[in-house]
Amino acid sequence: MAAAAAVLLVLTLGGQAGAAQPGGPQVYEVTGAATAQQRTEVARTGADILDAEGATTTVIANPGEAAQLRALGYGVKSLGKVNRPQGTATVEDFPAGYTGYHTYAETQTELQKTVANYPALAKLGSAGTSYEGRALSLIKISDNVATDENEPEVLFTCNQHAREHLTTEMCLHIVQRLTSGYATDPAIKRLVDSTEIWVIPSVNPDGSEYDISGGTFHSWRKNRQGPGTDTNRNWGYKWGCCGGSSGSTSSETYRGTAAFSAPETRAVSNWVNSRVVGGVQQIKTHIDFHTYSELVLWPFGYTYADTAPGMTAAEAQKFQTLGKQMAATNGYTPEQSSDLYITDGSVNDWMWATHKIWSFTFEMYPKGSSPGFYPRDTQIVPQTTRNDQAVDILINAAITG
Structure with missing residues (x-):
């Protein structure tokens, strides 16, 4: 998967109200995991695998999990933080362009x-x-x-x-x-x-x-x-x-x-x-x-x-x-x-x-x-x-x- 495509995912997640929590989850592009066994090794750090294409895997991980992946020898590139609200936010509706979805x-x-x-x-x-x-x-x-x-x-x-x-x-x-x-x-x-x-x-x-x-x-x-x-x-x-x-x-x-x-x-x-x-x-x-x-x-x-x-x-x-x-x-x-x-x-x-x-x-x-x-x-x-x-x-x- 191209990095540009993964960046689009980040832009979809963030950029609106509510800042990402310091040290919170980020989207990472992980390179070097081409087999099921290697993807399992990536997942065992606790990272959430979003997508895998060839030897490139996109994950959401916290900084500690990203550090584990680097220690295992994988290439790890941050693509941006995930936007998560602080505390409890009110439920409204889906954003513009998504209101056909059902709350x-x-x-x-x-x-x-x-x-x-x-x-x-x-x-x-x-x-x-x-x-x-x-x-x-x-x-x-x-x-x-x-x-x-x-x-x-x-x-x-x-x-x-x-x-x-x-x-x-x-x-x-x-x-x-x-x-x-x-x-x-x-x-x-x-x-x-x-x-x-x-x-x-x-x-x-x-x-x-x-x-x-x-x-x-x-x-x-x-x-x-x-x-x-x-x-x-x-x-x-x-x-x-x-x-x-x-x-x-x-x-x-x-x-x-x-x-x-x-x-x-x-x-x-x-x-x-x-x-x-x-x-x-x-x-x-x-x-x-x-x-x-x-x-x-x-x-x-x-x-x-x-x-x-x-x-x-x-x-x-x-x-x-x-x-x-x-x-x-x-x-x-x-x-x-x-x-x-x-x-x-x-x-x-x-x-x-x-x-x-x-x-x-x-x-x-x-x-x-x-x-x-x-x-x-x-x-x-x-x-x-x-x-x-x-x-x-x-x-x-x-x-x-």
């Missing part, structure tokens, strides 16, 4: 409208409550939505990482498409009639609201519990096992004090556990949407091995086949999570190891660091509709088994 309140309004417009298809509930008390809204879509039918279930989760606002739009688009298209699209009707579909548009609403506080972006990743926990390093399977997360509270990949110490991951995991009926997990397939890099990823993330305890060669092959089928429809790159770098405590590893749910991560648009986490709202429609076929493939996989 938390606007997301709730959209979900409520869906239920009002399609009461026979949609039912709104909650998986639990965030650290700051926001509902982790959960919408169910099915032809007999008020009944818990004996049908395969599908789960879509979005916005685990606060700054990844395009993912909330992805979940809202899934909801809108499956409800508004039901009466006129036979393919949609078949999918909805044959399954129970669950959508959580924001797993991390507190962090998402903080990220746009004051009407500007802050590149905030974690939840808002104390120093913030990276919710996608806080899941219970292989939590903190393998150098794929950080124990430092200042790190962007801080895994929390214990598995499920974040109220958000604890609530969502408990809800998934509750879908075990008669000893059988009803949820069969799952996508957790993230940005960015245009990837389709599957377990395991904690090990480079394709197979490991709890993953047979046949199961690994099925993950690959399904992942490649979905990627063929949206132009993303399909690969095992650890082909990028090792992560532990991730949602996909937990979903599969605990419940044998065919769980994938989609890293959405863009492919590189420009425009990074903050594409203009003109990209919402093309980038969400881009995944329509992949979503249908995943739902169909739950039906066919």
